[in-house]
Amino acid sequence: MxxxxxxxxxxxxxxxxxxxxxxxxxxxxxxxxxxxxxxxxxxxxxxxxxxxxxxxxxxxxxxxxxxxxxxxxxxxxxxxxxxxxxxxxxxxxxxxxxxxxxxxxxxxxxxxxxxxxxxxxxxxxxxxxxxxxxxVDVGEEYDGGYVYSGVNHSPVRSGPNVPWRAWLTEPDRPQLEDAILQVQEYAWYNLAGGPFVVSFASPGGYTRWGARFSLSGCETDDAVVVDLDGRALPWASSGTLDRVITDYTSEEPLEEGTHTLTFTQKTPPKPGNPIRQLCSVTLHEYAPEPQFHMADRTFVGAYPTWRLDKVLAGYRPTNELCLMRNMSSEVFCPVCYEGMWMEFLGVIGIIDNVTV
Incomplete structure (x- = not known):
């Protein structure tokens, strides 16, 4: 409608x-x-x-x-x-x-x-x-939300004993995937006000890290600069003024100590265009394979999810496969797909007639 x-x-x-x-x-x-x-x-x-x-x-x-x-x-x-x-x-x-x-x-x-x-x-x-x-009864899978419930959520107290055990890639070796959330910001910040800077302390020991951020009003490659500790991250505009989500993953570990992630407006928006805005940003550090399964996108396990205050909310079935977490994805995880079929088959019949 x-x-x-x-x-x-x-x-x-x-x-x-x-x-x-x-x-x-x-x-x-x-x-x-x-x-x-x-x-x-x-x-x-x-x-x-x-x-x-x-x-x-x-x-x-x-x-x-x-x-x-x-x-x-x-x-x-x-x-x-x-x-x-x-x-x-x-x-x-x-x-x-x-x-x-x-x-x-x-x-x-x-x-x-x-x-x-x-x-x-x-x-x-x-x-x-x-x-x-x-x-289907599903809650959020992304970090920084409020509602964590439904078929795609397992509470902290359950540990690796997740309700989707039948879908686990390695059912005989269930584990909690090892990662930490370092940055979680719903900024909604007008970059014309100066750089947006967020600092965090890495404990060291993790071998990979990844950042996800969304920007709007950034239709050209020279709109903004994104850097970590003074080193520019590869970012390119999608050519639209709409809000766009960008993912960046690095196999280089972060050293123990303080790090700074900065978003800077490089050129002002054209007259009449929306502001250049940082909408949201997250940054995680990850353990190596197999303590954190990332190489196999379809791996089903127990991946941690954090609330808005960075308190562990529980666990989700996949890393970045499911669009309930990763809105750039076009697919659900098998746990969500199964949940939908169960919901639909509760109100419809797939057999029209039986003739003996």
Missing amino acids: GDGYLASQHDQMEQDMRRLTRDMFQGTTFFPYLPVFNIWSVFRESNEEGLGVNGRPKDTAFGLYRDGTELRGVYCSKPEEARAACSSVGPDSCDFPSLIGNDPFYGGLGGEFTISTQSPTSGTIVLRHEMGHNF
């Missing part, structure tokens, strides 16, 4: 919905489930175009808005209108309602309505992650 589309933009909305449907169900992510889904498109005319910002909805069909201007959560201010539009397609036709904002940038939310935007660069990324929450 599109929001923020004018009467003259009906065809555009239909094109956006078809593209998102194609990306979701004819692509890799939800293709196995396509036979059990019908997908409907509902148009409701809006008097204003786009999303509201700074907590103020525009005059749109469902009143979608952002809390501030950061490319993060998108909220619905007219849930009754959304429910009415949902029910308009008929009985049993709106099990998983989704609201798509007419906005070219990253943003969304899970809950009663799966919310995303029509962004060609990030709309599908957000939609499949939030749909994952709604299709």
